[in-house]
Amino acid sequence: xxxxxxxxxxxxxxxxxxxxxxxxxxxxxxxxxxxxxxxxxxxxxxxxxxxxxxxxxxxxxxxxxxxxxxxxxxxxxxxxxxxxxxxxxxxxxxxxxxxxxxxxxxxxxxxxxxxxxxxxxxxxxxxxxxxxxxxxxxxxxxxxxxxxxxxxxxxxxxxxxxxxxxxxxxxxxxxxxxxxxxxxxxxxxxxxxxxxxxxxxxxxxxxxxxxxxxxxxxxxxxxxxxxxxxxxxxxxxxxxxxxxxxxxxxxxxxxxxxxxxxxxxxxxxxxxxxxxxxxxx
Numbered sequence: 001x002x003x004x005x006x007x008x009x010x011x012x013x014x015x016x017x018x019x020x021x022x023x024x025x026x027x028x029x030x031x032x033x034x035x036x037x038x039x040x041x042x043x044x045x046x047x048x049x050x051x052x053x054x055x056x057x058x059x060x061x062x063x064x065x066x067x068x069x070x071x072x073x074x075x076x077x078x079x080x081x082x083x084x085x086x087x088x089x090x091x092x093x094x095x096x097x098x099x100x101x102x103x104x105x106x107x108x109x110x111x112x113x114x115x116x117x118x119x120x121x122x123x124x125x126x127x128x129x130x131x132x133x134x135x136x137x138x139x140x141x142x143x144x145x146x147x148x149x150x151x152x153x154x155x156x157x158x159x160x161x162x163x164x165x166x167x168x169x170x171x172x173x174x175x176x177x178x179x180x181x182x183x184x185x186x187x188x189x190x191x192x193x194x195x196x197x198x199x200x201x202x203x204x205x206x207x208x209x210x211x212x213x214x215x216x217x218x219x220x221x222x223x224x225x226x227x228x229x230x231x232x233x234x235x236x237x238x239x240x241x242x243x244x245x246x247x248x249x250x251x252x253x254x255x256x257x258x259x260x261x262x263x264x265x266x267x268x269x270x271x272x273x274x275x276x277x278x279x280x281x
Contacts, residue, residue: 003045004193004271013166038064038280045071062280069273075272084274093242097265101231111264123221131174133159145182177218186213188222201237202230
């Protein structure tokens with residue numbers, strides 16, 4: 001399967017955020033320029049590690065740091081043999097859950113924990129609405145900002161609009177749940193890999209709820225609607241985009257991981273993040 005970070009849609013998205021994207025042999029290389037320092041080169045879940053291409057890009061862009069997040073242990077061992085070191089933290093989730101969407105709706109639901117099934121039934125009457133136009137996404141973002149603590153990062157409106165433009169139509173879905181007076185109490189973004197070799201993976205990209213949303217368990221209904229949407233569109237895999245990984249412990253992931261585990265799925269681990277410093281030339 002081709003990771004979403006290696007798709008043309010994601011390359012378009014990062015370009016819109018100011019990254020330079022070099023694409024060679026269906027592998028994307030992301031370059032971020034820093035004044036005086038040089039450039040950072042980031043490669044995420046490529047199908048293969050091409051050191052000759054990496055060396056050329058390092059010389060071309062004056063790279064001072066290379067960051068690679070490989071797909072498998074074999075690539076990780078190759079990176080170590082090439083002078084890379086395992087970082088303490090990762091940029092991408094190093095562990096995740098996958099649901100097989102080729103199974104029937106009933107079989108998928110059976111694998112959910114009892115509490116999740118009950119929460120979905122309880123939230124069946126919630127008012128859930130899709131947001132897709134720039135004006136609608138502004139409202140979505142306002143609801144997001146009001147729902148979370150002041151110190152929690154919420155992407156700027158323009159960044160969310162660029163995300164939707166990069167993953168248009170059925171390649172992304174912005175959903176929000178509302179209370180009886182129409183106020184947003186929770187929201188979620190799903191993105192889908194549109195690479196022809198990817199088998200169309202849908203990702204649980206970002207989500208939020210406020211106190212009222214958590215009380216009504218709206219996050220369960222929102223996620224279930226995303227799974228149904230992905231299945232309806234013929235997508236093959238649903239990726240929860242991260243759970244707690246004791247190899248790279250982050251306590252903030254624990255509560256969300258408990259929630260995600262209630263939907264079943266198969267655990268998948270990635271090697272982590274590997275870095276190498278060099279003198280820019």
